[in-house]
Amino acid sequence: MKILLTGLNHKTAPVELRERLAIAPEELAGETRALISHPGIREGLILSTCNRVELLVCYEGGEPELASYLNERFAVDSQSLQPHLYQHRESEAVRHLFRVAASLDSMVVGEPQILGQVKESYAAARSVGAVGGNLERLLQGALSAAKKVRTETQIGASSVSIASVAVDLARKIFGSLEGKRVLLVGAGKMSELAARHLMQHGAGSLLISNRTHERALSLAQKFKGHVVRFDDLHARADEADILITSTGSPEFIFRTPHAQQFLHRRRNRPMFIIDIAVPRDVDPEINRLDGIFLYDIDDLQSVAVSNLSDRGREAQRAEEILEHELARYQRRIETLDVVPALVDLQAAAEDMRQAELRRAQSRLHSLTPAQQGAVEAVTRGLMNKFLHQPLQALKAAAREGDLVTVEAIRAAFGLNGTSEATAHADQPAEPRTSNEPALTIKERND
Amino acid sequence: MYLLWLRIAAILYGIASLSAFRAVFGHRSVWRRICLPISVAAWLFHVVSAVEMLVLAHRWMPVGMHEVQSILALLIVTVFLVIALRYRTLSFGIFALPLAFLLVVVPTLGPDRHTFSSPVIRSGWLLLHITALLAAYAALIFSLLASLFYLFQERRLKSKRSPGFLNWLPPLDTMDQIAQKTLVLGFHCMTIGLFAGSIIAQESVGPAYFADPKIWLSFVMWGLYVVMLFVRRSTGLRGRRAVYLSSAVFVVMLCVWAANLLSSVHRFSAP
Numbered sequence: 108m109k110i111l112l113t114g115l116n117h118k119t120a121p122v123e124l125r126e127r128l129a130i131a132p133e134e135l136a137g138e139t140r141a142l143i144s145h146p147g148i149r150e151g152l153i154l155s156t157c158n159r160v161e162l163l164v165c166y167e168g169g170e171p172e173l174a175s176y177l178n179e180r181f182a183v184d185s186q187s188l189q190p191h192l193y194q195h196r197e198s199e200a201v202r203h204l205f206r207v208a209a210s211l212d213s214m215v216v217g218e219p220q221i222l223g224q225v226k227e228s229y230a231a232a233r234s235v236g237a238v239g240g241n242l243e244r245l246l247q248g249a250l251s252a253a254k255k256v257r258t259e260t261q262i263g264a265s266s267v268s269i270a271s272v273a274v275d276l277a278r279k280i281f282g283s284l285e286g287k288r289v290l291l292v293g294a295g296k297m298s299e300l301a302a303r304h305l306m307q308h309g310a311g312s313l314l315i316s317n318r319t320h321e322r323a324l325s326l327a328q329k330f331k332g333h334v335v336r337f338d339d340l341h342a343r344a345d346e347a348d349i350l351i352t353s354t355g356s357p358e359f360i361f362r363t364p365h366a367q368q369f370l371h372r373r374r375n376r377p378m379f380i381i382d383i384a385v386p387r388d389v390d391p392e393i394n395r396l397d398g399i400f401l402y403d404i405d406d407l408q409s410v411a412v413s414n415l416s417d418r419g420r421e422a423q424r425a426e427e428i429l430e431h432e433l434a435r436y437q438r439r440i441e442t443l444d445v446v447p448a449l450v451d452l453q454a455a456a457e458d459m460r461q462a463e464l465r466r467a468q469s470r471l472h473s474l475t476p477a478q479q480g481a482v483e484a485v486t487r488g489l490m491n492k493f494l495h496q497p498l499q500a501l502k503a504a505a506r507e508g509d510l511v512t513v514e515a516i517r518a519a520f521g522l523n524g525t526s527e528a529t530a531h532a533d534q535p536a537e538p539r540t541s542n543e544p545a546l547t548i549k550e551r552n553d
Numbered sequence: 554m555y556l557l558w559l560r561i562a563a564i565l566y567g568i569a570s571l572s573a574f575r576a577v578f579g580h581r582s583v584w585r586r587i588c589l590p591i592s593v594a595a596w597l598f599h600v601v602s603a604v605e606m607l608v609l610a611h612r613w614m615p616v617g618m619h620e621v622q623s624i625l626a627l628l629i630v631t632v633f634l635v636i637a638l639r640y641r642t643l644s645f646g647i648f649a650l651p652l653a654f655l656l657v658v659v660p661t662l663g664p665d666r667h668t669f670s671s672p673v674i675r676s677g678w679l680l681l682h683i684t685a686l687l688a689a690y691a692a693l694i695f696s697l698l699a700s701l702f703y704l705f706q707e708r709r710l711k712s713k714r715s716p717g718f719l720n721w722l723p724p725l726d727t728m729d730q731i732a733q734k735t736l737v738l739g740f741h742c743m744t745i746g747l748f749a750g751s752i753i754a755q756e757s758v759g760p761a762y763f764a765d766p767k768i769w770l771s772f773v774m775w776g777l778y779v780v781m782l783f784v785r786r787s788t789g790l791r792g793r794r795a796v797y798l799s800s801a802v803f804v805v806m807l808c809v810w811a812a813n814l815l816s817s818v819h820r821f822s823a824p
Contacts, residue, residue, distance in 0.1 A: 121775035259581045279710060282724035377725055394711060397792045406713045 108149060108241050111201035113173040113192060114161030114240045116398040120191035128181050130155040135231035141180070143237045147171050150242040152232040153480070154207070156224045157542035158214050163204060165241045168198055201245060201436065205429055208253040210262065217262035217418045222253050244440065259428060262421040265414035269407045270298065270304035272414070273381055277305060277349055280379050280400055286311040290347030291332070292340065293354030294322060298383045301351050302330065316340050318354065345369040345378070359390045366393045374397075381407070445505040445513055449498060451522050456490050555609065558602035559623065560661045565595030566630070566654040573646030576688055577721040589634075592650060596630050599657070603627055611812060612734050619660035621687070625655035630689040636695065636731055642723045645731075648698055678749045685746030693740030697799040699732035704796050729791055730800070736785065740778055747775055774805045 115125065130138050142151040142162060150165040160172050174192055178185045195203045208225045229246050234236045238246070245393045257263060266272045274284070281287055282393045287310045294317060306313060313332030316339075317323035323334045335343050344350060344361070345368070354360060361380070369378055375398050380388040382403040394401040402410075451519060462469075464486065471482060497516055503514035516522075569591040574691065575584035603624060633649035636642065706722040781798045784790050790798070 178643070276710065278724060279706065279722075280725050282726040375791055376789060377791070397707070397794075398708050402713065 108358035112195040128160040138237040150239045208249040209256040248436040256425045260421045284309040287348040290314040292352040295353035297354035345372040354389040360388045555602045555605040562598035570650040623660040626653040682749035689739045689743035692735040696735040703728040
């Protein structure tokens, strides 16, 4: 069984092309079913995220034309698709999948969503019976390697977007955001995004204030918040634990005396102020007050950049872990590879024994049943004794990854021609034909 | 036999201290997983050792410095475990566990050579007095630690730089809650302890007991404690000023501890 991975990602294809090939989560199972109905494909999985579409298949015989499959399936002409596609085979495909699952191939290295998306694809493929022994082992290996990377490195520990940095900082101040109140002053894409992110992470309620009251009302409706009149802003700002401001005011809206009043009314409970406006809405001197934590857009940006460089360092450690895991996976696969050889060797010897007994039948038929039983036992014992050493040697060589010895034993017993046919013995979908190897051996012996 | 349990507890405290450092400053999650179970195991051995020691001596009172140190360590680890389980933070372990280890090292060497031989030590009031005060000390240590952590975290957030070696600091709100709660717990323990002590001293020494340096220092400490609690509660004092106040009370606490040398009431020698 061979492995092939074909696909495109954010590095090789523009978003216009990626979105044409994107598969919705609810359609994954159906598409995977269609993929494995392709001739020669035994097992398959489709990974579709906003940054990549990849087809992973285990196949027999000639290499399947996955590119043409994509052309037909998504009605994309091959000329516009071909330059953006990459193909990985065998160990390279394994390495690629391991890197993808560990988020080392992501646009933002270390982002946590990809692992969940790989698991979703895996579940969808399993649900339609597209996962056999080979893909099962491969995905289990990739998922466990990804988990190891997550637990042993800090690759996903720090936030790299402005909104998530704001959430992280809020957590460092308040612990949980549960029940915390956010006040959004002014409007802007970035401030709305930060507010939305805070709400998603548990912030309790949202207050909105805007010079244009109607705008405040529409925002309040959108976020299910409450409006604070702009004239009441200084009187009510202390109700909020987190204040996000992004007005177009040319002057500071919040100065030190305001903040002192807030703290007094809050009995010194801390307040997190995020100033996204340019020019700034909050006097930077406010940050000197105990209990006030002021971050402007540059501060948030610099934290995000510094976290990103930390991730780069962690990614190097993650690559080392991945190499180790890949080697472990390969060793395991090699061990499993000798199982068919062991079975074939025993089957071939048994067939030989049966053939010899049949040949001697005319000379043995005068024997009593007890004597025939003795002959049966002697021949079986001889066969087992004869096979004992080669079987042990094969197992030991597989355990130690000694491929030279494995190949030598295979060659000595004439098993090389049969291993391909029996390599998928663990596949429920494709029952092994046990006669084939026996016949091969017999023919050679005859 | 109790010494054997105490020695095992000491070794486990040592290992738990190392694992706390690795858990807080390192990246490998294995240390985070083992730190708490090792601490709990050490605490259990310590409890067994303390109970066995007191049962063998047919009393419920620590009667020498070794025993008092051992009980204080036990209380400190108890508070650490409660905080670790309640707030899911091991950060206090980097101070509490080595402190517990250092406190039990000397007691593991052997029983006290000099013990308080006064019959008063069998009194239940004295048990209450000493246990409550030791608990108050343990709580105050944690309150000071939490205030210090708060200060570091506050400075870190205000400086807007994010040095990696301080990533382990828990959130400000958690620190504040721990500082406040341990302070209140310490106050109750100290009030009970001093009240019990006053009754014993009135009985055994008479009104002159108040002239003893350890005793009036204790009341100064209690007074400061009340002031600190009032100020923190009424103004929501946090950060730098809270650390100053906690440190002041802590220094007085150390003086009270050291004042045993000057105290005639606390000799507890046989009449």
